[in-house]
Amino acid sequence: MGSMNAILARLPAGLAGSVAAVLAAFLVGAALIAAVGVSPVTAYAALFEAALGSANGLAETLVRTVPLALCGLGIALAFRAGVFNVGAEGQLFVGGAAAGAIGVAGAGLPSIVLLPAMALSAMIAGAAWSGIAAVLKLRFRADELITTIMLNYVAIHLVSFLLHGPLKDPNGALAQTARLTSDGRLPVLLGGTRLHAGILIVLVAAILAHLFLWRRTEGFRLRVVGLNQRAALNAGMNVRRAVLIGFLACGALAGLAGFSEVAGVQRRMIENLSPGYGYTAIIVALLGQTSPFGVVAAAFLFAALQIGATTMESAAGVPSTLTTVIQGLVVLFLIGRDAIPLIGDALARLGDALARLGRKSA
């Protein structure tokens, strides 16, 4: 126990909070698994064996990490600027549609031209979509928490309309674009699996985000604006500019996530491209303490949880929705961790009171 405390003490406070939140969520999850009559050890073993214990499992976990990490990085940058952008889901769809449209229109171009064009158009589309909320906030003071979440629905329906209409594969019955040619696909890194080059994009994006936040004046301004807008204003910083950067960076990265799903996984733009990556990424950004490398680590953890969940269900008989509960618990413990010292104090006071009571009666 003592050594455990020593380890925790050496970690930065933020990381300790995240690790504690995850451990606590797993403990409560174990209790819930036991409640359905399954050994938590068996269930968790099945979960992590499926997610990490084979080449295919690990590849799938990394594939799932890509959209979660890219959206999470974008949301983290927005959070750093004090922008509560929860519109990554819609920005991902818009980005995916742009990438799909360019990929189909540019069929025949060499990969080295086509892929960057698709990625760039996806980032511009995502940033533009996020930019709507930015304008609404900066011009009309509309709360981005409301506008970004509403724009998600608009985006998903708009993309659905495009896929049923102008972008639809003329030779197919389903609402999706034509299949991308091999030049419009991200290369597979590990034969026989779906692991694609998107994971490298994640690493590059995380490094760039880190350098931006901690090595560039612009990044410094972004952080100051996020911490205290009034102080930033008094220091003569351009607050509106920092807020705008927060919005656009989030949109661009979420759009890039859409691109990587289209070019790396689905090989065309489809309806229901994302099962809520943009929403899960909000938790990922929080769990990663809005630090770029933390976000990537958190994305990997959540990806493993989601990939392992299906197998846990069929192998151990634990409903896969339980991992959704664990994900929710992580947030709860993360937000509620400030309450732990308070509870500790309250318990200590209660103990003192009881001790005094004991002395009196004695």
Added chain:
Amino acid sequence: MFERLKKGLRIAVAALPLVAGGVAVAEADGLKVAMVLPGPISDNDWNSVGYNGLQAAAKELGIEVAYSENVSDADAERILRDYASRGYGLVFAHSFSFGDAALNVAEDFPDTVFMAGTAKELAPNLGTYSNPDYQGAYLAGMLGAGASKTKTIGWVGGMPAPNMLANLHAYEAGAKEMVPDAKVLHTFIGSWFDPPKAKEAAIAQVEQGADVLSAQGVGVIDAAIAKNVFALGAMTDQNHLGPKVVLTSVTWDLGPLVTAVAKAVQDKSWKSENWSYGIPEGSVKLADFHGLDAGVPPEVLKAVQAKFEAIKSGAFTVPLDTSNVE
């Protein structure tokens, strides 16, 4: 650059199970069969048919089976891969929209047999099975037109996929055979599972005069109950969903097909082709009328029964038309 990275990754990934103390995929001593379904297995419709077929084969052959329900198109490939990598020798992708995913996975798992429902493109280890319920739809069209007082009948389906188009065209052809000037309304709701939308579309058809509805999706029967018109169920006997309005249902029993495919995989005689089990094979039938046949002219019932026998014996072949409609 990619080559080097690939090599490094391959080594790392190969070493990982050893480090983690993972176990190798257990060699199965018997065939394991999995099915991946797009919706809930309790839908009394397409997904129930798949699930029931799988369980029937499990019972018949004593093989191990597993299934995943409510799988989205975006996630289908991952789930198919998961089963293939866990040693399942036969995997059913039970949706028209999983064709792409099955094609991709089949390429990477040449020793696993895949069966994709109504797929367009096949591979040496990827076969398909059609949904010949269009044969039953012809009978439904005859019955519907014969039972209609307005000479107008409706049809509500999901997406204009080939099997749905075949169903619609056969329904129309059947209706025209029975009542040459019958009017057939149709709506594609653009989704495989959207009960409120299906209900809305069906109510709109009733308001245009339809008094018999073909329910090619969940929600139509609710509309038939609300508007008190006849509905023709699909896939399973759906009478319990509307005992007073569901005249009969065109049922599809996938059990014989799943069993035959599994057997063929077991004795290595399986071939990549289109497996079709319809009325002649005893897989597509009309369900019991549950007493509602009293509301249908007897000569109509007689004609439908005669047509069923003709299809079964091969004397009549229901035209297969998958051309697009407006």
